[in-house]
Amino acid sequence: MAWIELENITKNFGKVSVIKNLSLQIEKGEFVSILGPSGCGKTTLLRLIAGLEVADKGKINIAGTDVTFSPPNVRKIAMVFQNYALYPHMTVFKNISYPLFIKKIPADEIKQRVNTIADNLKISPLLDRYPQQISGGQQQRVAVARAMIQTPNVFLLDEPLSNLDAMMRIEARGFLKYLLDKIGTTTIYVTHDQSEAMALANRIVVMQNGIIQQVGSPKDIYDKPSNIFVASFVGNPPMNLLQATINSTQVKIGDQYLDIKESITNLRKPLQNGKVYLGIRPEHISIYHEDSKNDGPIVEGEIFVSEPLGFETIITVIVSDQQIKVIKFGGSKNLKPGEKIKLQFKKNKIYIFEFETGYRINEIQGDDYDDH
């Protein structure tokens, strides 16, 4: 039996269906990230697990106990909210110790446990201050400390980094990963930021409109997106999705024909001639020169804009009225808007999605993105 089991969960708010017949299993010690755009139901899902909402249908098991209708406090969970919910009238020490104080644990033990956790989280010097006297990053650590001290069955984190500025966020992300790896408690982490999910989680659950779109390791989600939504949500810049028509050997984008024989060798279902989406990630496109080796189909286009970001440059190219983003590493000389350019798509990195349903139809043997 899995550590956390959600079985056919349905939740409606009035007439709005927020979670639709959702099932998910999470093993002990896993770090699972629930990823999706705002309004996809990810926070509601977390609140259902916490017991702050009650499901209309379905069953929730935590650590072998059916908690579907149990109040939050018997579920042995700890939650960190987006706004941290630190009590402004209590010092950092009192905030962290409050869960123990409520359980009437002796003062000596409280003091000792708070000090240990504060040492681990490097917030010992802040214990006498009030939350409004410390930085956002420090507040986030205090909120994590208050959750940790409850020694829960599972941590529930609701966008814990989104209140921080960009610099602080990356630092806090690294620290959070280090910390949660170290204590090894099962963690469910809700975020709308794909880079956070990729960086932190063992497993990512991608949601949209209350439905799980895909569950998999970060690498699976990235390399083998099961549909257009996942493909376009994960990755920065996201995957290029081009409207195209297909027959057995070729796709046609605008008036250009691309030979994609090698990309459509493993099909999940027989290919039908007609409209498809062709997906290709920006880093799998290279600028084609006469002396480049022949590594995949080539399209022609016109540079729309190029954005140098230091190490890499993002080039937007218009190919038959559709925009394609390309990541080029190194300098961006000779890339003037309006110039003609040839692009080569890496042949084993081309994704074909059904036009109507958005599902991917070709298998990707993508195990080499590491050696980029």
Add this chain to the structure above:
Amino acid sequence: MKNGFFNSKSGIIIVFLIPAFILIGVFLIFPAFWEFYLSMTNESLMGISAVHPQFVGISNFIDVLTDPSFYNSLVVTFIFVLESAIIGQAGLGMLLSLLTYRKKIFRTLVQVVAVLAWIIPDSVVAYLWIAFLDKNAGTFNNLLALLGLARTNWFYRYPLTTIVIFNIWRGTAFSMLMFSAAFDMIPPSYLEVADVMGVSWWRKFKDIIFPNLKRVFFSDLILITLWTFNVFTPYLLTQGGPGTATEILPIYIYLNAFQNFKIGYGAAISVIVLLINLVLASVYFTLSKEKEGISL
């Protein structure tokens, strides 16, 4: 002109404050000093001293402080304030806003009813209550009679209790609105974190809700205490009677100054009431500024 008075920051602030200061000066500060002056004279509405009031020093104050009916009024007033404002309005207001927390429709209903009681003019309200409580034709006694209970002349049998209940009914809306607004300022996650920890409802109130609305709570107490201390509406119901049973200080002042025509004497009581109000307000201010957390 560049560095002139009107261009400097403090200059502009002063200019904008002048109208307010004039109004406060004319209608509040000047009357207070005038009253203080009057309290030292034997000014009256009729007779020689109405034309030629004489300075009498502190003899008015001595008279007030040695008058048993002053102490009666003081006691009645304190009971009235404690029961109707602090326990009644603040307590009921707190209870209602707690009960209606996050219950939108229910809260709106309760607020509409409460605010109605609050916005009707004094004289209309007084008439309504007299009609409601009339021994023979009043709605309330008719209801009691229907239930087989005895008709009661509430204004005679329970005069102070009646005006206490009247004032609770009249003023609870204000406290409820204040507390409801303060509750809505508390992020729901404060209480949800507590739910996850398993904090009892009493602890939630004591440790989380109350500290976050303490300032509003004491501001509310200052206002309703002072308003109730100085309220005159009960006069329209009981004229301070029967006897002196509902003779709260404002009524006592009114009777002395305008029925017994002793303006100077009435002014002396007013000065004493003013001092009591000042003391009460400063006590609340001190309480609201006190920093406290949970005790470990």
